[in-house]
Amino acid sequence: AQSVSQHNHHVILSEAASLELGCNYSYGGTVNLFWYVQYPGQHLQLLLKYFSGDPLVKGIKGFEAEFIKSKFSFNLRKPSVQWSDTAEYFCAVKAYSGGGADGLTFGKGTHLIIQP
Amino acid sequence: DAEITQSPRHKITETGRQVTLACHQTWNHNNMFWYRQDLGHGLRLIHYSYGVHDTNKGEVSDGYSVSRSNTEDLPLTLESAASSQTSVYFCASSERQLQGDEQFFGPGTRLTVL
Numbered sequence: 417a418q419s420v421s422q423h424n425h426h427v428i429l430s431e432a433a434s435l436e437l438g439c440n441y442s443y444g445g446t447v448n449l450f451w452y453v454q455y456p457g458q459h460l461q462l463l464l465k466y467f468s469g470d471p472l473v474k475g476i477k478g479f480e481a482e483f484i485k486s487k488f489s490f491n492l493r494k495p496s497v498q499w500s501d502t503a504e505y506f507c508a509v510k511a512y513s514g515g516g517a518d519g520l521t522f523g524k525g526t527h528l529i530i531q532p
Numbered sequence: 533d534a535e536i537t538q539s540p541r542h543k544i545t546e547t548g549r550q551v552t553l554a555c556h557q558t559w560n561h562n563n564m565f566w567y568r569q570d571l572g573h574g575l576r577l578i579h580y581s582y583g584v585h586d587t588n589k590g591e592v593s594d595g596y597s598v599s600r601s602n603t604e605d606l607p608l609t610l611e612s613a614a615s616s617q618t619s620v621y622f623c624a625s626s627e628r629q630l631q632g633d634e635q636f637f638g639p640g641t642r643l644t645v646l
Contacts, residue, residue, distance in 0.1 A: 460637040519565045519577035
């Protein structure tokens with residue numbers, strides 16, 4: 417079974433700082449990769465996804481992520497964070513095994529706090 | 533606009549009671565999913581369905597059941613609620629099983645079992 421590891425459980429940054437959140441997965445086959453964000457009191461929203469093509473994907477709100485297959489990684493980046501980026505961030509993987517995919521496997525999440 | 537709704541948004545119940553959480557989507561999606569979110573665990577898959585009358589167990593299915601009688605609804609039932617089932621429950625849906633399909637999430641139900 418696949419698993420997802422997010423290295424940073426709590427991150428505190430100042431506004432305008434650069435952000436990189438680590439995500440590694442374990443699965444040897446075809447995967448789709450996602451980053452979801454959960455703002456306080458709200459439901460999960462998709463930030464970006466990778467399923468094929470250019471391994472550098474751009475999402476909403478200035479976020480991007482790079483899929484490095486050899487490292488089984490899909491790290492999330494943003495060059496300059498804002499106070500409104502304070503949220504919980506989840507990396508997720510969907511593994512494909514011929515007949516289709518089951519649900520998403522999520523990492524434990526990273527709680528990001530941006531200080532003004 | 534199409535959406536996915538959950539009810540109730542908050543529920544307090546007692547140990548041993550049966551509880552049903554509703555999930556309704558107007559996307560006309562084939563696939564529906566139930567997750568629970570717990571501190572330190574992220575989201576974990578409980579049950580999922582690929583279509584009417586189809587149900588499948590996820591990672592943490594013990595103590596839960598689902599049924600799919602139509603495309604729009606996937607209710608989650610806790611047969612005999614336990615304190616360990618205190619959690620936030622999210623329903624999600626996706627259109628197909630093709631690569632790149634994303635899941636859309638509902639607003640969540642916060643369940644407390646006393």
